[in-house]
Amino acid sequence: MDFHPNPRQLGWIKGAIFALALVPFVRMVYLSVTGQLVEPLEFITRGTGDWTLYFLCITLAVTPLRKLSKWNWLIKLRRMLGLYVFFYAALHFTTFLWFDHFFDVQAMWKDVLKRPFITVGFAAFVLLVPLAVTSTNAMVRRLGGKRWQWLHRLVYVVAPLGILHFWWMKAGKHNFTQPIIFGVIVAVLLGVRLVWRQRQMRAQQACSCSMPTARTGSARG
Numbered sequence: 184m185d186f187h188p189n190p191r192q193l194g195w196i197k198g199a200i201f202a203l204a205l206v207p208f209v210r211m212v213y214l215s216v217t218g219q220l221v222e223p224l225e226f227i228t229r230g231t232g233d234w235t236l237y238f239l240c241i242t243l244a245v246t247p248l249r250k251l252s253k254w255n256w257l258i259k260l261r262r263m264l265g266l267y268v269f270f271y272a273a274l275h276f277t278t279f280l281w282f283d284h285f286f287d288v289q290a291m292w293k294d295v296l297k298r299p300f301i302t303v304g305f306a307a308f309v310l311l312v313p314l315a316v317t318s319t320n321a322m323v324r325r326l327g328g329k330r331w332q333w334l335h336r337l338v339y340v341v342a343p344l345g346i347l348h349f350w351w352m353k354a355g356k357h358n359f360t361q362p363i364i365f366g367v368i369v370a371v372l373l374g375v376r377l378v379w380r381q382r383q384m385r386a387q388q389a390c391s392c393s394m395p396t397a398r399t400g401s402a403r404g
């Protein structure tokens with residue numbers, strides 16, 4: 184289906200996604216302040232962790248969806264979705280620092296170093312920081328497109344770390360179903376990029392192989 188929104192429609196789409204992405208957060212706040220949660224700390228820590236992972240998958244899905252549908256405008260949603268990954272990850276980390284350690288940074292460090300699943304989650308969060316900081320147009324200009332692109336490939340490290348964190352956490356409970364599902368989703372989303380990149384390189388190689396012939400041809404001509 185061919186769909187190319189005009190700037191006004193794109194504005195509405197962006198606004199709707201912005202509002203929808205806030206729904207889980209508003210729901211968590213609402214349920215907490217109205218005292219409807221039996222285990223509020225667990226609910227919020229897990230809810231924010233889940234939504235970090237969902238937005239990570241949604242953000243990684245933008246490029247494959249754009250390529251398959253040829254809806255190039257989808258790329259204009261990627262920055263906002265990526266910032267929502269950071270938003271929920273920051274909330275997730277803050278709940279951990281607050282509810283688990285009452286903002287005692289030293290105790291938090293001990294925990295980060297002691298429990299491997301926390302170490303991995305923390306590493307993923309730390310790697311998300313430069314991505315969020317450099318998400319503005321001014322930073323893209325300052326870094327230059329190539330360097331910015333390289334830096335933003337960190338997301339290919341963040342996603343497997345996020346899965347490993349989830350896997351490790353659930354391993355303690357011998358519950359692997361969800362980590363396997365998300366592991367497969369992330370593997371597919373990263374795998375298609377590899378396949379496309381290889382095809383692109385092969386096409387470039389084929390193109391550069393035919394170049395000398397063309398040059399020879401023109402020299403002769």
Ligand code: HEM
Nearest residue numbers: 228229232233235236272276279301304305307308345349
């Ligand atoms: C990109 C970064 C991260 C992602 C994608 C992520 C994702 C998740 C997910 C999906 C869960 C399980 C939720 C559920 O049970 O449904 C979880 C739990 C948890 N995460 Fe993270 N997380 C990240 C970073 C962090 C960081 C930085 C910390 C703390 C330093 C952390 C600490 C925890 C804790 C304490 C739990 C709950 C464990 C439990 O209830 O037993 N995570 N995370």
